[in-house]
Amino acid sequence: MIAPVRSLKGCDFIDLADLDRAQLREVLDLAHAIKAGQWSERPLDGRHVAMLFQKPSHRTRVSFEVGIARLGGSTTTLTENDVQLGVRETIPDAARVLDCYVDGIIARLRSHEDLLQLSGASDKPVINGLTDRSHPCQVLADLMTLEEVRGDLKQQHLAYIGDGNNVANSLIEAAAITGIALTLISPAGYEPAADVLERARRIDSGTPRITVTNDIKAIDGATAIYTDVWVSMGQEAEREARRRAFVEYQVNKDVMNAAPGAVFMHCLPAHRGEEVTDEVIDGPRSVVFQQAGNRLHAQMALLAELFAR
Numbered sequence: 236m237i238a239p240v241r242s243l244k245g246c247d248f249i250d251l252a253d254l255d256r257a258q259l260r261e262v263l264d265l266a267h268a269i270k271a272g273q274w275s276e277r278p279l280d281g282r283h284v285a286m287l288f289q290k291p292s293h294r295t296r297v298s299f300e301v302g303i304a305r306l307g308g309s310t311t312t313l314t315e316n317d318v319q320l321g322v323r324e325t326i327p328d329a330a331r332v333l334d335c336y337v338d339g340i341i342a343r344l345r346s347h348e349d350l351l352q353l354s355g356a357s358d359k360p361v362i363n364g365l366t367d368r369s370h371p372c373q374v375l376a377d378l379m380t381l382e383e384v385r386g387d388l389k390q391q392h393l394a395y396i397g398d399g400n401n402v403a404n405s406l407i408e409a410a411a412i413t414g415i416a417l418t419l420i421s422p423a424g425y426e427p428a429a430d431v432l433e434r435a436r437r438i439d440s441g442t443p444r445i446t447v448t449n450d451i452k453a454i455d456g457a458t459a460i461y462t463d464v465w466v467s468m469g470q471e472a473e474r475e476a477r478r479r480a481f482v483e484y485q486v487n488k489d490v491m492n493a494a495p496g497a498v499f500m501h502c503l504p505a506h507r508g509e510e511v512t513d514e515v516i517d518g519p520r521s522v523v524f525q526q527a528g529n530r531l532h533a534q535m536a537l538l539a540e541l542f543a544r
């Protein structure tokens with residue numbers, strides 16, 4: 236029977252790189268076991284988690300609410316108009332107050348720096364539910380999905396086509412930890428940030444196989460093609476410029492035909508007709524709803540680790 240990793244008890248989960256390779260392996264093993272019905276403990280019995288959302292959410296909110304309930308815990312979900320972090324009170328004050336009531340905090344904040352401030356001020360586990368910088372919970376589910384549909388992560392070649400955004404940043408960390416070969420294909424000016432790549436290259440996984448290019452044809456041998464929206468939440472003012480910049484980077488039938496062995500991945504929500512066509516996202520190689528479903532199992536495993544008794 237799989238038991239949670241004691242080394243993660245009480246920790247924050249701000250980025251995927253907070254886990255080393257062995258810890259990530261154990262989270263994924265537990266996620267698979269939970270999905271298979273082989274693990275059904277209730278480590279959150281009697282525990283309450285606050286969820287703070289400064290941006291909209293469907294998958295993250297519902298999968299955490301359901302997952303926490305299945306683990307025996309309960310939640311309070313607060314949206315933009317409730318706590319008003321940094322507006323009605325400072326972030327550290329809000330964190331210290333929440334600590335009086337709850338056993339953990341899940342936060343989807345606009346600014347990654349604000350999340351770091353929140354986690355620095357809270358003594359309880361803080362989980363990143365997406366920031367402008369990263370989306371590690373999404374990528375936990377993505378790794379789980381890749382293992383289900385493709386097997387050994389070290390044998391995978393993931394081609395990410397699109398914006399060098401929060402999801403791309405977490406995929407970069409995932410590749411560095413697991414040894415996935417990752418090709419990031421973005422229009423000029425929208426590549427992932429240099430410091431994210433630099434940090435990933437310092438993570439010890441042998442030799443990270445991470446390539447950055449503007450060439451959408453660089454998908455030879457891909458076992459998975461991944462894309463995300465061209466305009467992330469909070470970037471709406473850049474919509475027209477971004478649509479022009481990304482127009483050649485749509486994942487359509489031609490792109491999928493050039494990578495015949497690849498599944499199609501997307502974190503959702505998708506802007507159909509922009510970064511992906513209907514026939515690809517609804518096609519036989521799309522695993523997007525499996526990814527969405529795995530948010531539940533991957534996050535339950537993460538919670539079981541952070542809230543281990």
Ligand code: CP
Pocket residue numbers: 291292293294295296365373502503504
């Ligand atoms: N993929 C994801 O995080 O979806 P939501 O924004 O709906 O939570």
Ligand code: NVA
Pocket residue numbers: 365400401402463464466467468502503504
């Ligand atoms: N990059 C997207 C991901 C949404 C899950 C955004 O930040 O809006």
